[in-house]
Amino acid sequence: MLEGTFLTALDPAATAAPRPTEAYASLRALIMSGAIPPGERINIEDAARRLSVSPTPVREALAGLESEGLVLKVPLRGYRTTELLTREELVELYELRRLLEPDAAAKAARRHDAALRQALDAELATMSSRPAPLPAIELAAHDERLHGIVFEGAGNSLIARTYARTHCHLHIFRLSYSGTYGHHTVDEHAAIVAAIDAGDDTGAAAAMREHLDLSLERVLGIYS
Known part of the structure; x- marks a missing residue:
């Protein structure tokens, strides 16, 4: 049986008879939002009933989520x-990000694409005008979107997909330590966006590197 918050998280009207792809999207959204918490058992039959589908699309959805590392299949x-x-x-994840993201920011700056700059400016505006404190769930979602736009702007779809599959774990981690936050992340994002807007590849890489170092420092503060 699905325990805890998942039982109350689904709105039957919103989840009526989804197709297999919608079953995947529904389950992924529930995991990413924390409605299905880390370490929670997912019973296929129960999930199928609550999503109003047969067990088959649920199994397909779980197989896809397993490939992303969001669920594990436990024997028996x-x-x-x-x-x-x-x-x-966490430290290993940030080591990977430090290898990939400054270079992605530099490439995005060199491309100096108008659509990319518009997308970054629009995403930054969703949070920069907000007064502190910022809700953790909104800040985490903004962080994921902005970094994803940078990767897409770098023009390497494989790295962008790899990033999306790793960053989701950081997103869930942040939500599990809910609270409110100041504008540190948004201010650091603003420096990255400004450098990309200016076509400054060296500045974009440096701003991204500094942001990742400061972000890791903040995240590790949870353990102190």
Whole structure:
């Protein structure tokens, strides 16, 4: 049986008879929002009833989510959502990001694409005008979107997809330590966007590198 918040998280009217792709989207959204918490067991039959589908699209959805690392298949026990990242895994994730993201920011700046600049400016505006404190769930979603736009702007779709699959774990980690935050992240994003808007590849890489270092420092503060 699905325990905890998942039982009350679904609105039957909103989830009536989804197609297989919608079953995937529904389950992924529930995991990403924390409605299905880390480490939660997912019973296929129960999920199928609540999504008003047969078990088949649920199994297909869970297989896709397993490929993203959002769920694990446990022998003889079915599926469960993955646990939160450990401190060591967080550090490793940021090491990967530090290898990929400054270079992506520099490439985005060199492309100096008008549509990219417009997308970055629009995304930044969703949070920059907001007074502090900023809700964790909104800030985390903004962070994921903005970094995703930078990767897309760099023009490497494979790296963009890899980033999306790793960043989702950081997103869930942040939501699990809910609270409110100041404008540090948004201010750092503004510096990255300004450099990309100006076509300054060196400045964009440096701003991204500084942002990642400061972000890791803030995240690791949870453990202190």
